[in-house]
Amino acid sequence: QSVLTQPPSLSGAPGQRVTISCTGSSSNIGAGYAVHWYQQLPRTAPKLLISDTDNRASGVPDRFSASRSGTSASLAITGLQPEDEADYYCQSYDSSLSNSWVFGGGTKLTVL
Amino acid sequence: QVHLQESGPGLVKPSQTLSLTCTVSGGSIDSADYYWSWIRQPPGKGLEWIGYIYHSGTTSYNPSLKSPVSISIDTSKNQFSLKVSSVTAADTAVYYCVRSGNGYMYGIENWGQGALVTVSS
Numbered sequence: 108q109s110v111l112t113q114p115p116s117l118s119g120a121p122g123q124r125v126t127i128s129c130t131g132s133s134s135n136i137g138a139g140y141a142v143h144w145y146q147q148l149p150r151t152a153p154k155l156l157i158s159d160t161d162n163r164a165s166g167v168p169d170r171f172s173a174s175r176s177g178t179s180a181s182l183a184i185t186g187l188q189p190e191d192e193a194d195y196y197c198q199s200y201d202s203s204l205s206n207s208w209v210f211g212g213g214t215k216l217t218v219l
Numbered sequence: 220q221v222h223l224q225e226s227g228p229g230l231v232k233p234s235q236t237l238s239l240t241c242t243v244s245g246g247s248i249d250s251a252d253y254y255w256s257w258i259r260q261p262p263g264k265g266l267e268w269i270g271y272i273y274h275s276g277t278t279s280y281n282p283s284l285k286s287p288v289s290i291s292i293d294t295s296k297n298q299f300s301l302k303v304s305s306v307t308a309a310d311t312a313v314y315y316c317v318r319s320g321n322g323y324m325y326g327i328e329n330w331g332q333g334a335l336v337t338v339s340s
Contacts, residue, residue, distance in 0.1 A: 109265060143326030145266075152315055152333050153266065158326035196266055200323055207281050208256070208268035 110135060110204070111197055111211035118217040119187045127182045127214045129197035135209060137178035140200040144173055144182045147194040147213075156195075157182065184216075192218045221246035223316050225334035231310075232340050237303040239334060241316030242296075249274045249294040254319050256327070257290060257301045259312040267312075271319075272299055286310055306338045 112130040119125040129142065136142055142160050145153040155164045157173045160180065173182045180199075184191055197211040227239035241255070248255060256271035270280035272290045280288055287304040303310055314336055318329040 141323045141326075145327070152330040153327075154330070155326045155328050158328075159324040164326070164328065198266075198326065205279070205282055207279075207283070208271075210266045210268065213265040 109212040110201055110209040111199060113195075113197060113211035113214045115212065116215045116217065118219055119184075120219045121187055121189060123187045124183065124185045125187060125216065127184075127195050127197075127216070129180045129182070129211050131178050131180075131199060131209075133178060134203040135178075135199045135201040136175060136180055138202055140202075142173070142175055142180040143198045144171075145196045145198065147196065149193070153196060187218055189218050192216055221318060221329050223318060223329055223331035225314060225316050225331045227334060227336070229335060229337060231306055231336060231338050233307055233338055234305055237301075237306050237310060237336055237338070239301045239314055239316070239336070240298050241300070241331060242298050243318070244297070246318075247294075248292065248297045248299065252321050254321060255290075255292065255299045256317050256319065258315045258317055258327075259310075260315070260333075261309075261312045269301065269303075269314075273321075308338050310336070311338045312336060 144157040147153040170185050195214045201209045222244045224242045231237045254271040257269040272278045272292050289302045292299040313333040315333045316331040317327045319327045
């Protein structure tokens, strides 16, 4: 059971827009802690996409964007491309767990 | 460009101690600018933070972990290490060593390739 909740799977057609949600609580996202997003392609290590809610990592296209509101955050991907098919994880920190780093359970994105 | 590489046994028997080392190249581990962490991913499952160590030796661990863990650092060798005691099959995972900036606003920018450790007799 992950501290941050993500939908297990999502799908979209090429060119479409998809949004991946990340729901937390008042001790993590709701407390104002930064939220980071990672992309994990099959059989590779995760890669940082966006840090501190809306700062894209170097080389990440502007098709990727993120936002937050209250106890939730979301990652949006516009103009979906086949190479976007991957697992996506959100990450934050939790004051009720001694400021542990916490992850969402991951969302598998399928490009139809 | 910093590079992280995990090394250690790929097979550990139940109740024994899992030991992994991360060798850092392309940058000094003795820096106040970064945290050095271990993260694991059981086969087919999500990511779990194990803990981090700072260059001074200060550590923080995930209180949710069932097996006792410890992280140490050797600045002379530019390495940091992980020990997980009394392992069970639930500790079977790909273990990643990672580097992140000193502060909550920084995500994990640098990842090792990962090392699969299987706990089995």
